[in-house]
Amino acid sequence: GAVVSQHPSRVICKSGTSVKIECRSLDFQATTMFWYRQFPKQSLMLMATSNEGSKATYEQGVEKDKFLINHASLTLSTLTVTSAHPEDSSFYICSASLKEPYEQYFGPGTRLTVT
């Protein structure tokens, strides 16, 4: 149980284009979904927290107009990187949690490369 999927697993896009990443909880309804970014040899950094039907809460330093998050249902959240630049190249990981026990279940990650 508690499986989270992400799509796509890898994406290469050109600078200036937008990329959408999907995060789905496959066998449970997630109260909250989280989006993280991980640069090489660094730890996960929380970008934003999203709850179904409400606006995402962004961490300090994360541009909400650049990283659009939509949480349309209890099983799906999407992250759109708008006008991507090479410095946005990173490993993007989502997680989903139940109200209790509040453990976060991580998706397999999406490797974004902006050329």
Add this chain to the structure above:
Amino acid sequence: GQNIDQPTEMTATEGAIVQINCTYQTSGFNGLFWYQQHAGEAPTFLSYNVLDGLEEKGRFSSFLSRSKGYSYLLLKELQMKDSASYLCAVSDNDYKLSFGAGTTVTVRA
């Protein structure tokens, strides 16, 4: 804010024991998690401590002392497949996770 410290790297021999320490200073606390992460993959859950003491799960054990802001992950009977990065993460009052930088464990034959 959260400040979470763990060693950068550790090396051990197959069959041995390794202990990874984590110290934290946080503005809120709702538990401490340990995750394993292989290169290029997402983290996988290893353990969760919210009360003081030792939690044992097979070859892996985790300890927590809330008064000292200290935890450790103990890996016994090391296997080559245990070579990975181990992440200490603290859950705050809003149940958001803050991660340490990770400890890369290399297991040698």
